[in-house]
Amino acid sequence: MNACLGTVFASVTALAMAVPLPAAQQPTRITVLVDAFGAPSALRQDWGFSALVEYAGKRILFDTGNDADILAHNAKTLGVDLTQLDFVVVSHRHGDHTDGLRHVLKLNPSVPVYVPNDEYFGGTTPAKFYRRGVAGLPAHMRYFGGKPPAQVPHGTPWRDANFVLVDSVAEVAPGVRLIPALGHAPGTADIPELSLTLQTPTGQVLLVGCSHPGIEEILRAASATESPVRLLAGGLHLLAMPEADIERLAGTLRDKWKVAEIAPGHCSGEPAFSTLQKAFGRRYRFAGLGTAIEL
Numbered sequence: 371m372n373a374c375l376g377t378v379f380a381s382v383t384a385l386a387m388a389v390p391l392p393a394a395q396q397p398t399r400i401t402v403l404v405d406a407f408g409a410p411s412a413l414r415q416d417w418g419f420s421a422l423v424e425y426a427g428k429r430i431l432f433d434t435g436n437d438a439d440i441l442a443h444n445a446k447t448l449g450v451d452l453t454q455l456d457f458v459v460v461s462h463r464h465g466d467h468t469d470g471l472r473h474v475l476k477l478n479p480s481v482p483v484y485v486p487n488d489e490y491f492g493g494t495t496p497a498k499f500y501r502r503g504v505a506g507l508p509a510h511m512r513y514f515g516g517k518p519p520a521q522v523p524h525g526t527p528w529r530d531a532n533f534v535l536v537d538s539v540a541e542v543a544p545g546v547r548l549i550p551a552l553g554h555a556p557g558t559a560d561i562p563e564l565s566l567t568l569q570t571p572t573g574q575v576l577l578v579g580c581s582h583p584g585i586e587e588i589l590r591a592a593s594a595t596e597s598p599v600r601l602l603a604g605g606l607h608l609l610a611m612p613e614a615d616i617e618r619l620a621g622t623l624r625d626k627w628k629v630a631e632i633a634p635g636h637c638s639g640e641p642a643f644s645t646l647q648k649a650f651g652r653r654y655r656f657a658g659l660g661t662a663i664e665l
């Protein structure tokens with residue numbers, strides 16, 4: 371079932387109204403289930419990203435990795451029960467974040483899966499593809515005989531998934547927000563992406579998948595100036611950025627955006643790991659495969 375956020379606002383509100391479990395014994399942490407670096411272990415490294423977020427009694431799967439079998443193996447090895455999920459968030463359409471959906475949906479066919487408002491997850495086909503008609507063409511050479519319907523549903527490989535398309539900032543559980551963003555640079559302008567924030571007494575935790583829109587664009591969308599980021603974790607997509615630019619960005623994140631701690635992973639890139647570690651010193655948190663980042 372696919373639905374735009376506006377039309378399912380009632381169910382989002384219902385989720386947000388869910389009564390949290392007692393505060394005691396509630397872990398607050400992010401556990402990295404899929405990534406391509408980390409200390410040697412029985413876990414299988416892979417290019418991609420997936421993390422289990424435990425917060426205020428909620429269990430949230432953020433991204434699903436690059437390979438359903440590897441997600442299943444790593445979750446089992448870490449003792450993470452993927453049958454117990456409140457909801458899933460898929461940051462964007464790329465295969466290294468979506469393949470594990472096959473495994474997750476097998477275990478939880480009806481779990482809500484928040485996705486960007488991207489035709490790849492269903493929704494509607496953009497009208498620009500078929501609405502530019504030529505009146506003189508015979509009807510059988512015109513799309514839909516020259517009378518296209520108001521909306522054309524867009525197919526998706528996960529047609530049965532309980533997708534919730536998100537196109538504006540949404541609080542989907544108490545203290546948990548989804549932040550949509552879209553880049554402007556060539557190559558990223560058509561990849562909408564969702565990031566996730568957790569409200570904590572010392573500021574917000576911002577978890578990002580690939581940061582295709584650009585990390586500063588995501589920080590802006592998350593209102594990071596008004597609500598300081600206590601921890602920025604996930605993929606920063608700085609793989610191809612020249613090292614001098616990475617150094618500048620590291621300073622900007624630390625000094626302009628006042629990011630207190632940083633835990634880069636996935637597509638951040640080895641040059642960024644090194645530069646950010648120097649820039650943040652003791653406020654750099656290692657987030658390799660299998661790491662539980664306690665909040």
Ligand SMILES: [Zn+2]
Binds near residue numbers: 580
């Ligand atoms: Zn990507």
Ligand SMILES: [Zn+2]
Binds near residue numbers: 418466
């Ligand atoms: Zn990726």
